[in-house]
Amino acid sequence: MSLPAAGLSRRRCLGGAAAAGALSLLALPQRATAGAQIEEPLIDSVRTALSSAIHNKAPPVPQFASTEARLAYLRWLGEMSQRLKKKVADASTRIEFLQTVWYESKRSGLDVSLVLGLIQVESNFRKFAVSSAGARGYMQVMPFWTRVIGDGDAAKLFHMQTNLRFGCVIxxxxxxxxRGDLYMTLGRYNGSRGKAPYPNAVFANQRLWMFTDRSDA
Known part of the structure; x- marks a missing residue:
């Protein structure tokens, strides 16, 4: 599954009153407020493709085309680990989580900073978060997805890689x-398609996880 990362076509939604709404969702308290994806009919070909993507149990081991690419990844990992330290105290857990987020994001053709911003809004990096709608884990995946494209075991959504795999594939x-519209995509993920607060919150939190490699500066 090597699809290109898509651009943002509605970033204008960040202006004015909508941006003010986003600020209220920065640094969320210890509760899960999002993740209410709506179950929709899937044609057989889509269901099969999603199921295949979920069940490919490749381990999160990054592959690099060059030594410099590997070093750039390690610099990213070190910087992100420092940023995440206040939310995830244990260093080994932090590294494992970031490695898995990086792997699953790249595997699905997603921007890693976007996925980290979404996780902050969805669960504030809490592995066992459960929303009022019943969504579970880091990316607040609704249990119906395990029935639709998984093996039906919703408890597995509390497993780190399983949750991140489902979240990124969804x-x-x-x-x-x-069709590449991130604003509408995030609204659909949240079950609030067409409304500004959730996508704006994700975009605002995404900025906290952007990385500029200054090693060549």
């Missing part, structure tokens, strides 16, 4: 449905 699916 986000990519919505991005394809919305």
């Amino acid at each position: 986000l990519r699916h919505y991005l394809d449905r919305e």
Whole structure:
């Protein structure tokens, strides 16, 4: 599954009153407020493709075309680990989480900073977060997805890689449905398609996880 990362076609939604709404969702308290994806009918070919993407149990081991690419990844990992330290205290857990986010994001053709911003809004990096709608884990995946494209075991959504795999595959699916429109994609992921607060919050939090490699500066 090597699809290109898509651009943002509605970033204008960040202006004015909508941006003010986004600020209220920065640094969320210890509760999960999002993740209410709506179950929709899937044609057989889409269901098969999503199921295949979920069940490919490739380990999160990054592959690099060059030594410099590997070093750039390690610099990213070190910087992100420092940023995440206040939310995830244990260093080994932090590294494993970031490695898996990086792998699953790249695998689905998603911007890693976008996925991290979404996770902050969805669960504030809490592995066992559960929303009022019943969504679970880091990316607040609704349990119905395990029935639709998984093995039906919703408890597995509390497993780190499983949750991130489902979340990234679902986000990519919505991005394809919305033809690359991130604003509408995020609204669909949240179950609030067409409304500004949730996508604006994700975009605002995404900025906290952007990385500029200054090693060549």
